Amino acid sequence: xxxxxxxxxxxxxxxxxxxxxxxxxxxxxxxxxxxxxxxxxxxxxxxxxxxxxxxxxxxxxxxxxxxxxxxxxxxxxxxxxxxxxxxxxxxxxxxxxxxxxxxxxxxxxxxxxxxxxxxxxxxxxxxxxxxxxxxxxxxxxxxxxxxxxxxxxxxxxxxxxxxxxxxxxxxxxxxxxxxxxxxxxxxxxxxxxxxxxxxxxxxxxxxxxxxxxxxxxxxxxxxxxxxxxxxxxxxxxxxxxxxxxxxxxxxxxxxxxxxxxxxxxxxxxxxxxxxxxxxxxxxxxxxxxxxxxxxxxxxxxxxxxxxxxxxxxxxxxxx
Amino acid sequence: xxxxxxxxxxxxxxxxxxxxxxxxxxxxxxxxxxxxxxxxxxxxxxxxxxxxxxxxxxxxxxxxxxxxxxxxxxxxxxxxxxxxxxxxxxxxxxxxxxxxxxxxxxxxxxxxxxxxxxxxxxxxxxxxxxxxxxxxxxxxxxx
Amino acid sequence: xxxxxxxxxxxxxxxxxxxxxxxxxxxxxxxxxxxxxxxxxxxxxxxxxxxxxxxxxxxxxxxxxxxxxxxxxxxxxxxxxxxxxxxxxxxxxxxxxxxxxxxxxxxxxxxxxxxxxxxxxxxxxxxxxxxxxxxxxxxxxxxxxxxxxxxxxxxxxxxxxxxxxxxxxxxxxxxxxxxxxxxxxxxxxxxxxxxxxxxxxxxxxxxxxxxxxxxxxxxxxxxxxxxxxxxxxxxxxxxxxxxxxxxxxxxxxxxxxxxxxxxxxxxxxxxxxxxxxxxxxxxxxxxxxxxxxxxxxxxxxxxxxxxxxxxxxxxxxxxxxxxxxxxxxxxxxxxxxxxxxxxxxxxxxxxx
Numbered sequence: 001x002x003x004x005x006x007x008x009x010x011x012x013x014x015x016x017x018x019x020x021x022x023x024x025x026x027x028x029x030x031x032x033x034x035x036x037x038x039x040x041x042x043x044x045x046x047x048x049x050x051x052x053x054x055x056x057x058x059x060x061x062x063x064x065x066x067x068x069x070x071x072x073x074x075x076x077x078x079x080x081x082x083x084x085x086x087x088x089x090x091x092x093x094x095x096x097x098x099x100x101x102x103x104x105x106x107x108x109x110x111x112x113x114x115x116x117x118x119x120x121x122x123x124x125x126x127x128x129x130x131x132x133x134x135x136x137x138x139x140x141x142x143x144x145x146x147x148x149x150x151x152x153x154x155x156x157x158x159x160x161x162x163x164x165x166x167x168x169x170x171x172x173x174x175x176x177x178x179x180x181x182x183x184x185x186x187x188x189x190x191x192x193x194x195x196x197x198x199x200x201x202x203x204x205x206x207x208x209x210x211x212x213x214x215x216x217x218x219x220x221x222x223x224x225x226x227x228x229x230x231x232x233x234x235x236x237x238x239x240x241x242x243x244x245x246x247x248x249x250x251x252x253x254x255x256x257x258x259x260x261x262x263x264x265x266x267x268x269x270x271x272x273x274x275x276x277x278x279x280x281x282x283x284x285x286x287x288x289x290x291x292x293x294x295x296x297x298x299x300x301x302x303x304x305x306x307x308x309x310x311x312x313x314x315x316x317x318x319x
Numbered sequence: 320x321x322x323x324x325x326x327x328x329x330x331x332x333x334x335x336x337x338x339x340x341x342x343x344x345x346x347x348x349x350x351x352x353x354x355x356x357x358x359x360x361x362x363x364x365x366x367x368x369x370x371x372x373x374x375x376x377x378x379x380x381x382x383x384x385x386x387x388x389x390x391x392x393x394x395x396x397x398x399x400x401x402x403x404x405x406x407x408x409x410x411x412x413x414x415x416x417x418x419x420x421x422x423x424x425x426x427x428x429x430x431x432x433x434x435x436x437x438x439x440x441x442x443x444x445x446x447x448x449x450x451x452x453x454x455x456x457x458x459x460x461x462x
Numbered sequence: 463x464x465x466x467x468x469x470x471x472x473x474x475x476x477x478x479x480x481x482x483x484x485x486x487x488x489x490x491x492x493x494x495x496x497x498x499x500x501x502x503x504x505x506x507x508x509x510x511x512x513x514x515x516x517x518x519x520x521x522x523x524x525x526x527x528x529x530x531x532x533x534x535x536x537x538x539x540x541x542x543x544x545x546x547x548x549x550x551x552x553x554x555x556x557x558x559x560x561x562x563x564x565x566x567x568x569x570x571x572x573x574x575x576x577x578x579x580x581x582x583x584x585x586x587x588x589x590x591x592x593x594x595x596x597x598x599x600x601x602x603x604x605x606x607x608x609x610x611x612x613x614x615x616x617x618x619x620x621x622x623x624x625x626x627x628x629x630x631x632x633x634x635x636x637x638x639x640x641x642x643x644x645x646x647x648x649x650x651x652x653x654x655x656x657x658x659x660x661x662x663x664x665x666x667x668x669x670x671x672x673x674x675x676x677x678x679x680x681x682x683x684x685x686x687x688x689x690x691x692x693x694x695x696x697x698x699x700x701x702x703x704x705x706x707x708x709x710x711x712x713x714x715x716x717x718x719x720x721x722x723x724x725x726x727x728x729x730x731x732x733x734x735x736x737x738x739x740x741x742x743x744x745x746x747x748x749x750x751x752x753x754x755x756x757x758x759x760x761x762x763x764x765x766x767x768x769x770x771x772x773x774x775x776x777x778x779x780x781x782x783x784x785x786x787x788x789x790x791x792x793x794x795x796x797x798x799x800x801x802x803x804x805x806x807x808x809x810x811x812x813x814x
Binding site for chain 3 (some may be wrong): 021028029030034036037040060062102110111114119120121208209210213215224228229239264267271273274306
Binding site (some may be wrong): 047159183184186187192193194195197198199200226234241242245246249250253254256257278281282286288289290303304307308309311314316 | 343369373374377390391397400404406408409411415416454456457458
């Protein structure tokens with residue numbers, strides 16, 4: 001165990017009496033796969049890890065355990081989801097114990113997979129700005145930045161925005177904010193019909209597994225989601241492109257002004273569909289129109305839950 | 320009579336208190352209007368979930384028009400203020416998905432503005448005719 | 463089973479082989495798109511990808527995610543508008559199909575389907591028609607992944623059960639052998655070179671592949687263990703991190719559950735069959751609003767129970783899992799069914 005893991009472990013041990021369980025990170029089936037670890041008793045902590053492969057947003061589980069007292073380990077980006085949930089009154093701050101982890105980025109397994117065969121990883125470690133991955137037949141060294149998830153490259157919240165305990169020193173944001181909507185701007189260089197066909201092609205792979213929805217910390221309707229509702233009948237059960245597009249439109253629209261940019265929707269997609277782009281476009285619009293970012297301020301109101309009589313940035317329609 | 324164009328499929332969501340009345344006024348006053356618009360009456364523009372618009376477009380509508388009371392004139396005081404935010408977000412979002420933002424407009428028409436309704440509907444219908452039928456999503460055979 | 467005959471395709475003639483296969487029939491091949499691989503219909507310009515196990519299984523090739531069972535239309539009687547009739551049109555589509563590049567686990571998955579859909583008392587004609595006209599050309603898995611566990615469920619990387627033709631990569635090309643008569647008939651059409659000279663080399667490749675994989679658990683007594691833990695809180699704790707999405711079921715070569723719905727607009731519509739997943743809340747939701755599996759713990763218990771207990775108990779011990787490991791590899795929350803089973807056996811032991 002590293003020092004940091006020891007500290008987290010210790011904190012959880014002390015807090016276990018105050019909560020029903022703790023959600024941390026644990027060892028997965030190989031060194032590059034970590035799993036969300038539910039700690040019920042001390043011995044569960046044997047599996048605890050805290051490293052660059054802790055990609056999951058543990059706040060995703062909060063919606064499913066509303067009536068419980070829960071402890072949670074969060075990175076900067078994850079903590080925004082916690083704030084947003086509290087802000088919307090969907091969870092109770094008093095039921096939460098939060099361990100914040102200042103974070104300098106997590107690995108995108110998809111990026112790593114493009115660079116090497118990851119089927120037999122025996123060891124993975126970080127040495128300053130390099131990531132070293134050992135497999136049974138080779139050892140590869142990568143620049144850390146080349147492997148980080150996109151969201152980490154423009155991260156403005158490396159330190160959690162809410163916590164009871166912080167493990168490690170506060171980290172000041174050092175990534176360029178201009179990159180935040182780069183994936184959106186790239187897309188917008190294309191013509192409308194190119195974009196139309198792009199989404200038809202990408203989304204045709206969708207298998208309607210709803211992983212993007214279930215992992216989304218802000219998708220709080222859970223079993224009552226309109227995507228599956230037969231009454232009202234928003235979408236049919238067919239696997240046509242229209243349905244698949246509708247699913248993403250519903251997700252994006254329901255997240256307008258609420259999405260905390262954790263990128264989990266895209267990370268979990270088993271068909272590797274770049275749906276984070278869609279959410280980022282929505283976030284860009286909300287930021288432009290209402291000067292608002294979700295999950296930063298406990299006292300703020302999501303922009304679509306409120307209004308101004310005179311809107312600063314919406315023109316009265318000309319006709 | 321000039322050559323009739325093929326009718327476009329246009330869906331209109333009109334608030335009960337203003338725009339629906341405005342359309343009625345236009346009718347009663349016998350203002351000539353294009354017939355492409357299919358009107359769905361809603362209690363308030365605040366009732367219009369952006370998904371209504373999206374669903375109409377995905378179901379084959381060539382254009383969607385939402386019309387409510389002028390801001391500050393909402394029958395329910397603030398419904399259209401909420402609508403304005405949602406619809407503006409939607410309008411800016413559609414082009415990202417490759418949907419022409421000109422296929423969707425939102426506007427404010429009061430019950431007394433029969434003439435204005437006529438202009439709005441004529442202009443929007445023309446706009447949709449210029450755009451032509453909405454592109455269809457092609458089904459892939461490998462599902 | 464027929465006497466195994468063998469052929470050989472030199473490496474540089476494999477593309478022609480693929481093309482020839484697609485000439486008279488519908489051909490499915492694995493294709494890489496972004497970082498994933500899935501089975502799609504072959505057409506010119508498509509480059510098949512055989513290096514790694516496909517991300518999704520090949521089940522869509524004969525069990526599409528959506529299929530129309532029939533179409534219907536209400537027609538009004540022009541003489542009496544109160545009367546109307548319903549016209550129903552059949553929609554069975556079953557073209558001759560070849561699936562190239564399946565792994566032994568993919569092909570084996572259909573044996574589970576067969577038990578259910580080809581039950582002699584009430585066969586499913588949609589599945590039956592397509593199954594009869596489909597042929598699987600499987601590739602020996604020379605490079606099993608760390609998530610693979612086919613040996614634990616009675617298969618192996620060179621298993622030919624469920625396939626019609628087995629291809630094994632040798633140094634200079636591909637060693638091709640027939641497993642079924644259907645396979646032999648197809649290969650006879652294609653004018654391939656004799657493969658006898660390569661059979662020894664191929665056997666060696668297969669043996670090596672089989673040795674590469676270990677069996678992570680033993681299925682003996684598993685069925686009873688699952689039932690023993692049925693009413694315990696094992697499931698809730700073990701699967702607390704499950705997201706209850708459909709990744710595992712939809713990528714699984716053996717998950718065959720489906721839903722049937724009528725999708726109607728105006729006076730016409732169709733009855734469709736679509737994939738369904740036991741991990742979804744709506745899967746067991748009853749009309750009354752009652753749900754016998756309200757949480758993910760019960761749902762996952764069903765998934766494991768179905769595969770390793772209820773199904774084998776009902777169908778002569780056949781385990782409804784082919785060990786492909788897709789549910790592990792693509793799980794967003796890193797749920798590992800092998801670990802669930804190992805933990806389960808341990809828990810059952812402790813409670814004994």
